[in-house]
Amino acid sequence: MRRVAVIPGDGVGQEVMPQALRVLSRLDASRELRLDAFDFGADRWLRTGVGLPEGQVEAFRRDYAAILFGAVGDPRVPGQAHAREILLALRFGLDLYVNFRPCRLRHERLGLLKGRGPRDVDFVIFRENTQGFYTGGGRVEREGSADEVAVAEETHTRAGVERLVRAGFEWARAHGRRRVTLGDKSNAVPAHALWLRTFREVAREYPELEAKHLYVDALAMELVRRPEDFDVIVTTNLFGDILSDLGAALIGGPGLAPSANLNPASTPLFEPVHGSAPDLAGRGVVNPLAMLLTLALMLETLGYAEDARRVERAVDAAIAAGEVTVDLGGTLSTVQATDAVLRHLDVEG
Numbered sequence: 516m517r518r519v520a521v522i523p524g525d526g527v528g529q530e531v532m533p534q535a536l537r538v539l540s541r542l543d544a545s546r547e548l549r550l551d552a553f554d555f556g557a558d559r560w561l562r563t564g565v566g567l568p569e570g571q572v573e574a575f576r577r578d579y580a581a582i583l584f585g586a587v588g589d590p591r592v593p594g595q596a597h598a599r600e601i602l603l604a605l606r607f608g609l610d611l612y613v614n615f616r617p618c619r620l621r622h623e624r625l626g627l628l629k630g631r632g633p634r635d636v637d638f639v640i641f642r643e644n645t646q647g648f649y650t651g652g653g654r655v656e657r658e659g660s661a662d663e664v665a666v667a668e669e670t671h672t673r674a675g676v677e678r679l680v681r682a683g684f685e686w687a688r689a690h691g692r693r694r695v696t697l698g699d700k701s702n703a704v705p706a707h708a709l710w711l712r713t714f715r716e717v718a719r720e721y722p723e724l725e726a727k728h729l730y731v732d733a734l735a736m737e738l739v740r741r742p743e744d745f746d747v748i749v750t751t752n753l754f755g756d757i758l759s760d761l762g763a764a765l766i767g768g769p770g771l772a773p774s775a776n777l778n779p780a781s782t783p784l785f786e787p788v789h790g791s792a793p794d795l796a797g798r799g800v801v802n803p804l805a806m807l808l809t810l811a812l813m814l815e816t817l818g819y820a821e822d823a824r825r826v827e828r829a830v831d832a833a834i835a836a837g838e839v840t841v842d843l844g845g846t847l848s849t850v851q852a853t854d855a856v857l858r859h860l861d862v863e864g
């Protein structure tokens with residue numbers, strides 16, 4: 516049996532995770548996967564002061580095939596310290612350097628952009644996931660005073676940038692995609708010259724692919740104006756965080772955006788792009804589809820491609836039938852929307 520760590524986390528993570536497990540239980544892969552639940556999140560952090568217990572990252576790396584994650588974020592935790600101690604600690608500790616965030620419009624009806632359909636909005640963000648502004652470097656001086664100074668450092672290493680950029684090019688090549696676009700801010704941030712230089716060097720190894728550089732502000736604008744111009748975007752940790760929310764908006768909202776945190780030599784972690792949505796939590800109305808599509812990404816990565824396709828087909832069928840939650844214009848609850856997916860799973864085979 517292969518072990519999968521299940522971490523529902525906070526807020527709506529607690530509501531969407533059980534739905535993913537219902538779907539998983541109906542798939543062939545479930546016969547080979549042993550699920551272990553972990554209660555890491557705000558409640559435990561508030562109770563014990565601990566995000567992840569000592570040795571947990573190593574145990575995940577050693578004993579687990581994957582981590583399925585819900586969401587982290589809770590208004591009771593000052594500054595969301597536990598998000599860094601849990602989610603970022605896993606990304607960094609497991610060295611999951613690719614945050615793979617596909618943005619595919621799955622149905623005409625869900626699009627945000629006038630005149631743009633599913634064929635136009637279909638790109639993938641390769642967000643660097645172990646460096647940048649997320650390394651936590653910096654300091655705060657004279658906090659709370661009129662002279663307060665807050666300094667944040669971002670760190671980029673050649674090796675760290677190169678492996679992320681290369682992953683983007685490799686994926687484009689393997690998936691028959693033509694364009695790789697770098698988003699940085701090297702016109703204002705000298706450190707980003709490392710990204711541009713590395714990108715240009717790596718691009719030379721992929722002469723059949725079109726490599727394009729845009730400053731990230733222009734990239735954000737072009738994504739909205741001409742999404743069809745993008746196949747693969749490679750970018751820094753922070754810019755990838757921002758662009759992936761923009762991407763989620765283009766495909767129908769946060770209820771539809773999955774992600775995978777990857778390193779072929781480590782234990783991957785899968786999470787929906789949406790957060791814990793405290794304002795929505797506890798009402799049974801959150802959209803489970805981002806979590807279900809995240810499950811599909813996990814299945815695909817673990818080698819259960821047919822199960823992954825089945826989940827995606829069933830999700831698409833539920834969307835096409837309008838059997839969806841309120842955020843997508845439907846009337847169903849979280850559980851009912853999953854029921855619909857399960858029915859299509861049976862029908863579609």
Ligand code: IPM
Pocket residue numbers: 587588598599602756788790
């Ligand atoms: C995400 C989230 C996290 C991030 C937060 C919860 C720390 O926004 O996964 O996109 O900034 O990476």
Ligand code: MN
Pocket residue numbers: 756757760788
């Ligand atoms: Mn985010």
